[in-house]
């Protein structure tokens with residue numbers, strides 16, 4: 046599947062340590078194709094009250110909400126069109142759904158909201174499995190030399206990058222971090238030389 050995609054996050058420690066370019070270079074050099082990328086600061090929960098009328102967001106495929114239909118609420122309540130607010134704590138709660146009960150989860154949240162991170166979608170043959178191999182073990186102590194974590198991380202709680210762990214997880218995670226129109230479909234000129 047040439048169009049398999051995976052989510053990679055360059056975590057806040059790596060942004061602070063100026064490793065963004067290096068991480069991108071590893072995936073580029075391997076031959077994977079970058080199809081989406083953005084720098085974002087995940088915010089802690091905002092105190093904003095919910096809008097008066099909530100209907101599903103027409104722009105965003107995740108559980109995001111915007112103001113009501115044109116013409117306003119039948120009872121005269123003003124409707125407000127809200128932008129998607131994906132980059133808040135709820136995003137990390139979804140992204141790390143399986144870890145919410147772990148004792149280290151509060152520390153993980155604090156780390157992931159401590160500064161900007163870079164979210165990317167990479168595409169290519171077996172990209173999910175290959176990217177996991179390039180990232181290395183979760184625990185830096187056992188991450189092989191030559192992997193990103195094996196080369197750049199000292200501790201599991203500061204492990205530089207995230208990469209989706211299965212094709213299904215990748216599809217879900219890409220949906221958490223990106224809207225559909227943020228993914229760019231393009232043909233790379235070296236395709237026949239990369240894949241034969």
Ligand code: DAT
Pocket residue numbers: 144149153182183184201202204206207208210
């Ligand atoms: P991975 O990032 O390799 O997919 P994971 O999904 O099991 O690993 O965990 C997600 C992140 O949670 C991991 O990158 C770092 C953090 N984490 C996992 N186990 C931890 C632990 N024992 N102590 C602190 N942080 C941990």
Ligand code: MG
Pocket residue numbers: 208210
């Ligand atoms: Mg994981």
